[in-house]
Amino acid sequence: MDLREELLSALRAGDGPQTLARLAQAVQRPPTTVRFHLAGLLDDGLAEATPLPPAGPGRPQLAYSARACMDPAGSREFGLLAGALAAALDADPDGAAKAARSGHRLGTVQADPCTGTMEDLLSVLTGMGFSPTATGSRIRLQRCPFLEAAREHPAITCSVHRGLMQGVLDAHGDRRRADLDPFVDGDHCLATIGPPRSAGAPAVR
Incomplete structure (x- = not known):
């Protein structure tokens, strides 16, 4: 248990608000060190001072x-969540289209017109x-932030990414x-922008 967790446990175990001196004694650390970590707990909304x-x-x-x-510190297992969601969509006959639409919504939110x-x-x-x-209208994607999920469920993960780019364009x-070609030469994905869609064609499908 690190000092942040020790302090949080001491605060939760107390029968009321505790002074810096009392907390320093509880965790057996210098008051200056405890004050520093208390500031982090205050900033994260886990503690309050009166x-x-x-x-x-x-x-x-x-x-x-x-x-x-809940404590916002610590690791995030987003990869596990991405894999679970991709697997669920992969089992859905309309999963790729739903993934593309989700990516499209994300792209429109992230865009700066x-x-x-x-x-x-x-x-x-x-x-x-x-x-x-980028080279002209071709974009080489040298990393995939969801590489494991993309390898296991490429139809879903790549649909999200294609929809994301389409959302920015729209x-x-x-x-x-x-358009998106995954795992070209095994070391990158290749996005191609163009040509224009025909009138009335859906942004994502």
Whole structure:
């Protein structure tokens, strides 16, 4: 258990708000060290500080107590969640289309229509971890942020990514179509932007 967890346990085990000195004694650490970690708990909304009645001149002493909420620190197993969701959609006959529509909604939210279309598309892909490089209308995606899920369920994961790119294009009013060829030469995916969709053609299918 690290010091952050020790402090949180001490706060939750207390019968009321606790002073810095009492917490330092409980975890057997210097007050300066405890104060630093308490600041992190306060910033994350896991603890709150209330001033005690003044006992003399100077700033009033603070007492700390735990708040009822989950700790946002620690690892996130998003890969496991992505794999589980991809597997569920893979079993659905309409799974790829649903995945593309979900990606499309994400793309429209992430897009910034005030910038150029390709500039914005590359910015969104970079921010999501694809490490893109563009040559004209072709974009080489050198990383996949959901590589394991993409290998196991490519129809679903790649549909999300294609829909994501299409959503960015559509947010700019760009009628071109986003296509995606996965695992080209085994070391990258290749996105191609264009040609324009025909009038009335759906953005994603």
